[in-house]
Amino acid sequence: MDIKEIIKEENIVYKKTSVLTDKVMHYCPGCTHGVVHKLVAEVIEEMGLQEKTIGVSPVGCSVFLYDYIDIDWQEAAHGRAPALATGIKRLMPDKVVFTYQGDGDLAAIGTAETIHACNRDENIVVIFINNGIYGMTGGQMAPTTLPGMKASTCPFGREPGQDGHPLKITEIVAQLPGTTFVTRQACHTPAAVRKTKKVLKKAFENQINKRGTSFVEVVATCNSGWKMSPVKANEWMEENMFPFYPLGDIKDI
Amino acid sequence: MAKAKGAIVVDIEKCKGCSVCVSACPAQVINLAAEVNDKGYHYAYMENPDNCIGCANCGVVCPDTCITVYRAKPVTA
Ligand SMILES: Cc1ncc(C[n+]2csc(CCOP(=O)(O)OP(=O)(O)O)c2C)c(N)n1
Numbered sequence A: 001m002d003i004k005e006i007i008k009e010e011n012i013v014y015k016k017t018s019v020l021t022d023k024v025m026h027y028c029p030g031c032t033h034g035v036v037h038k039l040v041a042e043v044i045e046e047m048g049l050q051e052k053t054i055g056v057s058p059v060g061c062s063v064f065l066y067d068y069i070d071i072d073w074q075e076a077a078h079g080r081a082p083a084l085a086t087g088i089k090r091l092m093p094d095k096v097v098f099t100y101q102g103d104g105d106l107a108a109i110g111t112a113e114t115i116h117a118c119n120r121d122e123n124i125v126v127i128f129i130n131n132g133i134y135g136m137t138g139g140q141m142a143p144t145t146l147p148g149m150k151a152s153t154c155p156f157g158r159e160p161g162q163d164g165h166p167l168k169i170t171e172i173v174a175q176l177p178g179t180t181f182v183t184r185q186a187c188h189t190p191a192a193v194r195k196t197k198k199v200l201k202k203a204f205e206n207q208i209n210k211r212g213t214s215f216v217e218v219v220a221t222c223n224s225g226w227k228m229s230p231v232k233a234n235e236w237m238e239e240n241m242f243p244f245y246p247l248g249d250i251k252d253i
Numbered sequence B: 001m002a003k004a005k006g007a008i009v010v011d012i013e014k015c016k017g018c019s020v021c022v023s024a025c026p027a028q029v030i031n032l033a034a035e036v037n038d039k040g041y042h043y044a045y046m047e048n049p050d051n052c053i054g055c056a057n058c059g060v061v062c063p064d065t066c067i068t069v070y071r072a073k074p075v076t077a
């Protein structure tokens, strides 16, 4: 069939959701943040939640998230997104409230807020992007940095005896009675992206059904920080991140 | 004779040439162009348009949502 015959409005099977703004994202080429932003926007569109959703954006590379998804937003101080989301959801229980946070934000400076929100059964969705480093500030070691993984503040690789052990915060929050759904996904292949979208939808549905905290980790690449091409970073993530941060549901009640 | 069932349109100026769509395509349709866009990135284009099956894998993985995917409806006689 001629291409001109195929490229017609009625044949569209995939296009940008209108919940994403037209703003060009500031991320480096290949950054996982862009993929997850898009999935969140698609889920909001498909569930008809655009007028009802309030996002809480973090400090980190995704600090400008409020420019990219066309919903209401509040910008949190570094690590405080779950506390802010708690306040918003308690004051406006009819809204759908989620946080979107990096590993530095959620698992370092914001550890207390993360754990206590999850332990209080807060009826919110927490989206956790784990790229193993502080992307925005220059690729410093994060609590999630793997043993032996190089970062700008551990140029010879993280040494657990000296630098501490990587923190599996997702496994920690899964143990708390306040969480209903805790899962770890990735976006390195089309199948993985489709799966991540499915769990995000489930997390939002849980909130609508007043089921407590849903926590979605996405193991992500920061190819600039890791100093690799985007495609190589995906391969490196599969080989190195997934054995330590295995994908799948950790808790689903 | 062209046997394409699908086709993509890339928003060339938005594309950052990250190449993840190239790896995600099961039919080796996409490659990065020799030319660059206004930002200086080698943008994605259909190098082998005849192979496209319209599976949307490329669109799904693109971090910058640059790709619109089309799939022809099966012809019913
Ligand atoms: C109170 C405070 N402390 C430190 C910083 C500096 N800072 C900005 S972003 C960031 C870490 C971001 O890393 P992460 O949360 O992993 O997100 P990424 O950039 O990797 O997506 C830090 C430490 C800050 N902005 N505010």
Ligand code: SF4
Binding pocket: A030, B010, B014, B015, B016, B017, B018, B019, B020, B021, B022, B043, B044, B061, B062, B063, B064, B065, B066, B067
């Ligand atoms: S995935 Fe998107 S940004 Fe990356 S090369 Fe393909 S079209 Fe361009």
Ligand code: SF4
Binding pocket: B006, B007, B008, B024, B025, B026, B027, B028, B029, B030, B051, B052, B053, B054, B055, B056, B057, B058, B059, B069
């Ligand atoms: S729609 Fe499928 S076959 Fe066509 S270019 Fe995209 S990934 Fe390749």
